[in-house]
Amino acid sequence: MRFPKDVPVLTDQGIRLRAPRLEDVEAMVEMYRDPDTQYWSGSPPTDDREEAELDVTERIPKGWRVGTRRTWVIEYGGEYAGAITLSGGESGVGSVGFTGHPAYRGKGLATRAVRLVLAHAFDDLGWHRVTWCAFVGNWAARRVAWRTGFRNFFTTHGAGPADGERRDEWIASIGRDDEREPQNHWWQVPVIETERFRLREYRDSDVERAAEMSNDERTLHWLANLPKPFGRQDAEQYLARGREGQASGERVGWVVADPDTDELLGDVGVFGLHSRSDQTSGELGYSAHPEARGRGLITAAVGRVIEQAFLPIDEGGLGRLRLEIRAAKGNLASIQVAEANGFTRAGVLRAADHRRDGSYDDLVIFDLLISDRG
Ligand SMILES: CC(C)(COP(=O)(O)OP(=O)(O)OC[C@H]1O[C@@H](n2cnc3c(N)ncnc32)[C@H](O)[C@@H]1OP(=O)(O)O)[C@@H](O)C(=O)NCCC(=O)NCCS
Structure with a gap:
C-alpha cells in the first residue's frame, strides 16, 4: 500500500475523513453489495473481497499519488460509514462522488463529508469549481448536493454512463465563492x-x-x-x-x-x-x-x-x-x-x-x- 504521506485527515465534530485501510475491506464489501449502491453507481463496484483489497492497496493509493482521484473513508464513531472521492482538478475544476454504508445512511454523514471535501478542494487545493452528478431519481444524493449549496441543477438525457448503457443524469456545480447552503426552498407536501x-x-x-x-x-x-x-x-x-x-x-x-x-x-x-x-x-x-x-x-x-x-x-x-x-x-x-x-x-x-x-x-x-x- 503506497499512499502518499500527506493524505489529509479532514474532521468536523462528527466525522473523520481518512485514507482507507485493510481493516475497512469487510465494510466496503458490505457497501458494494448493497442494491442501492449497485444501482446508483455508474459502474457497479464488484463485491469481491480481493477486489476490495486491491482498491485499498493499489487503486485508491494510485489515485492519490497521481492526484486525479482522492478517496477518503468516512469514519463515524470509529466505524467505516462510507467513502467520498474528489476526482479531476485539472484547471481548478473537479467533481465529488460519495457513497454511504447502508447502516449509516440518513444520519447526515454524506452531507458533512461533502462540506469537508468542498472546503478542502477550495481552500487547500485551490480549485474554483466542483461538479456533482447522479442518475435521475437518486433523491438522497440530490438532497445532499442541494443541502451543501450545489446549484443550477439540470438533466442531461441519456448521458450518464451506467455499466454499458446510458441513463438520464442530473448535473450541478458550486463555485469557490458560492454560499454552501441550499439555493432554493425544497417544498414538502404535507398530507x-x-x-x-x-x-x-x-x-x-x-x-x-x-x-x-x-x-x-x-x-x-x-x-x-x-x-x-x-x-x-x-x-x-x-x-x-x-x-x-x-x-x-x-x-x-x-x-x-x-x-x-x-x-x-x-x-x-x-x-x-x-x-x-x-x-x-x-x-x-x-x-x-x-x-x-x-x-x-x-x-x-x-x-x-x-x-x-x-x-x-x-x-x-x-x-x-x-x-x-x-x-x-x-x-x-x-x-x-x-x-x-x-x-x-x-x-x-x-x-x-x-x-x-x-x-x-x-x-x-x-x-x-x-x-x-x-
Ligand atoms: C446518496 C447517499 C450517499 C446519501 O448518504 P447519507 O449519509 O444517507 O446522506 P445524508 O444523510 O447526509 O442526506 C441524505 C438526505 O437525503 C434524504 N433522502 C433519502 N432518501 C430520499 C428520497 N427517496 N427522497 C428524498 N430525499 C431522500 C434524507 O432525508 C436526507 O435529507 P435531509 O438532509 O433533509 O435529512 C446514500 O444514500 C447512498 O450511499 N446511496 C447509494 C449510492 C449512491 O447513490 N451514491 C451517490 C451516487 S452520486
Whole structure:
C-alpha cells in the first residue's frame, strides 16, 4: 500500500475523513453489495473481497499519488460509514462522488463529508469549481448536493454512463465563492385530511389514474399543451416533473384523494413559486378525474390549498401573499372554481390561450391577495 504521506485527515465534530485501510475491506464489501449502491453507481463496484483489497492497496493509493482521484473513508464513531472521492482538478475544476454504508445512511454523514471535501478542494487545493452528478431519481444524493449549496441543477438525457448503457443524469456545480447552503426552498407536501378528501403527495401508483385524468376530452381541450393522446408515459413524466419542481422550489402539487380508498380524484398544484425577484406569488392549477367532476370537490380542494399557500413558510405553508388563476374565457368550470374561492377577475389577455385547431381564446386572469381574506 503506497499512499502518499500527506493524505489529509479532514474532521468536523462528527466525522473523520481518512485514507482507507485493510481493516475497512469487510465494510466496503458490505457497501458494494448493497442494491442501492449497485444501482446508483455508474459502474457497479464488484463485491469481491480481493477486489476490495486491491482498491485499498493499489487503486485508491494510485489515485492519490497521481492526484486525479482522492478517496477518503468516512469514519463515524470509529466505524467505516462510507467513502467520498474528489476526482479531476485539472484547471481548478473537479467533481465529488460519495457513497454511504447502508447502516449509516440518513444520519447526515454524506452531507458533512461533502462540506469537508468542498472546503478542502477550495481552500487547500485551490480549485474554483466542483461538479456533482447522479442518475435521475437518486433523491438522497440530490438532497445532499442541494443541502451543501450545489446549484443550477439540470438533466442531461441519456448521458450518464451506467455499466454499458446510458441513463438520464442530473448535473450541478458550486463555485469557490458560492454560499454552501441550499439555493432554493425544497417544498414538502404535507398530507391534509378533510372529511371529503385527502390532499397528499403523488405516488407512482397514481400513474394510471393521472393518465385517465389528463387523457380526457375536456382536459385535453383546455390544456392544449398536453400531449394528445395522454398516456401512461406522459403521466410518469408529469409525476417526475412535479418532483423536480418541488426540489427546485418551483412548484408543489397535491393529489386530491378519496379519504377512504386513497384513489386519485384530482390534483391541485401551485407553481411559479421560485422567481428570482419575488417569492410571494404563485399560480394555481387544477384538474379533476372525469369520475370526480360536478360535485364541488376541486373547488373545496383549491380552497384548502389556498389556506396552505397563504400560511407562512415557518408554519409549514408556502408563504404566498398573492395567488393567480388563469383560465380560458370559455372554460366555465375552471372559472367557477376561481370565483367560488373568492378570486377577483383582474383582467383579460386577448387571444392568449391556444387551442389545438390553431385558434386562440382570451385568457382571463383572476387574483386573490392575502389581504382580501380579511
Ligand atoms: C446518496 C447517499 C450517499 C446519501 O448518504 P447519507 O449519509 O444517507 O446522506 P445524508 O444523510 O447526509 O442526506 C441524505 C438526505 O437525503 C434524504 N433522502 C433519502 N432518501 C430520499 C428520497 N427517496 N427522497 C428524498 N430525499 C431522500 C434524507 O432525508 C436526507 O435529507 P435531509 O438532509 O433533509 O435529512 C446514500 O444514500 C447512498 O450511499 N446511496 C447509494 C449510492 C449512491 O447513490 N451514491 C451517490 C451516487 S452520486
